[in-house]
Amino acid sequence: MSVLLETRQLSKNFGEFRALDDVSIAVSEGELVSIIGPNGAGKTTLVNLLTGLLRPSAGEVLFMGRSIAGMGPGKLADRGLARSFQLIAVFPQLTVRDTIATALISRQGKRWQLFGRLAADAAIAARVREVAEMFGLSDRLATAAAALSQGEKKLLDVASAFALNPQVILLDEPTSGVSTADKHAIMQILIAAGRKAGVKAIVLVEHDMDLVAAYSSRIIALSAGKMLADLPPKEFFSDAQLIAAVVGKRRQH
Ligand SMILES: Nc1ncnc2c1ncn2[C@@H]1O[C@H](COP(=O)(O)OP(=O)(O)OP(=O)(O)O)[C@@H](O)[C@H]1O
Ligand SMILES: [Mg+2]
Numbered sequence: 173m174s175v176l177l178e179t180r181q182l183s184k185n186f187g188e189f190r191a192l193d194d195v196s197i198a199v200s201e202g203e204l205v206s207i208i209g210p211n212g213a214g215k216t217t218l219v220n221l222l223t224g225l226l227r228p229s230a231g232e233v234l235f236m237g238r239s240i241a242g243m244g245p246g247k248l249a250d251r252g253l254a255r256s257f258q259l260i261a262v263f264p265q266l267t268v269r270d271t272i273a274t275a276l277i278s279r280q281g282k283r284w285q286l287f288g289r290l291a292a293d294a295a296i297a298a299r300v301r302e303v304a305e306m307f308g309l310s311d312r313l314a315t316a317a318a319a320l321s322q323g324e325k326k327l328l329d330v331a332s333a334f335a336l337n338p339q340v341i342l343l344d345e346p347t348s349g350v351s352t353a354d355k356h357a358i359m360q361i362l363i364a365a366g367r368k369a370g371v372k373a374i375v376l377v378e379h380d381m382d383l384v385a386a387y388s389s390r391i392i393a394l395s396a397g398k399m400l401a402d403l404p405p406k407e408f409f410s411d412a413q414l415i416a417a418v419v420g421k422r423r424q425h
Contacts (some may be wrong), residue, residue, distance in 0.1 A: 175183035175237075176340050177222060180410070182231035184217050184397075194225040194231070199340065204363070204374045206384045209394035209418055215377045218394070219342050223255050224248045225318070236339070252339030254332045256346055264318035265358045268309050268328055271317055272292055272300045299335065306365040307331040313406050323354045330362050341366065342375040345384065355380060359387055381411050381419060385409055393418040 177199040190213040207215050220226040222243045230301050233240045262271050302309050307327045326359040347355040379385050391408045393401040
């Protein structure tokens with residue numbers, strides 16, 4: 173299996189504080205890798221480093237075999253690395269249709285300019301419908317984001333990231349703030365969408381151990397910036413000591 177996303181001895185300091193310490197991971201084609209750990213473990217910091225939003229203090233990140241140093245989130249998105257955010261980034265007044273269209277145009281504006289204006293509009297509209305369909309949002313296209321349920325908002329946030337046909341997608345708590353009953357539905361929708369869209373690997377930050385156990389092919393556990401484990405779910409969940417170390421107290425966002 174070819175490695176798509178990799179870190180080598182990656183560390184990140186904020187001033188004197190080391191938020192991530194010597195983390196080496198690799199994500200290969202076909203995997204759904206969950207990053208878990210208590211609040212403050214460094215999960216979001218790791219995602220921010222993987223997506224070029226933060227620069228490493230030491231070590232490096234490689235996407236499809238190339239260092240991402242100096243690339244920045246925009247260029248990385250163009251190359252096929254997409255993400256959703258832990259805190260929803262959708263604009264409340266925009267409709268579902270405009271939110272997805274904005275994501276498409278903001279990253280691929282130049283490409284659309286190669287078409288005539290009308291052809292570009294038609295192509296964007298078609299892609300928006302296709303993405304909305306994948307995420308069960310077809311009948312919400314004209315609805316303002318503010319009027320969506322929390323679960324639908326999370327799906328819209330992920331749908332915007334999917335609009336760009338990514339190779340790899342990073343999801344920071346895609347089900348946070350959603351009722352337990354809806355969490356599985358959301359996970360199933362986004363895994364099915366990933367398969368349909370040809371996404372090659374998913375990296376998931378998740379606190380809910382039911383979801384982690386149900387959907388991960390591998391689990392990477394962080395605590396206080398250090399990597400404690402990198403294991404298949406079966407092995408991880410049979411190690412009581414490890415579980416106790418990793419499944420810390422929850423702080424609500
Ligand atoms: N920009 C920053 N400046 C200073 N400290 C930061 C910054 N970003 C994160 N930290 C600190 O780094 C540590 C790791 O934060 P991070 O957000 O990566 O944790 P997390 O595992 O995502 O936690 P949560 O489960 O609460 O989302 C925390 O102690 C946090 O306070
Ligand atoms: Mg976080």
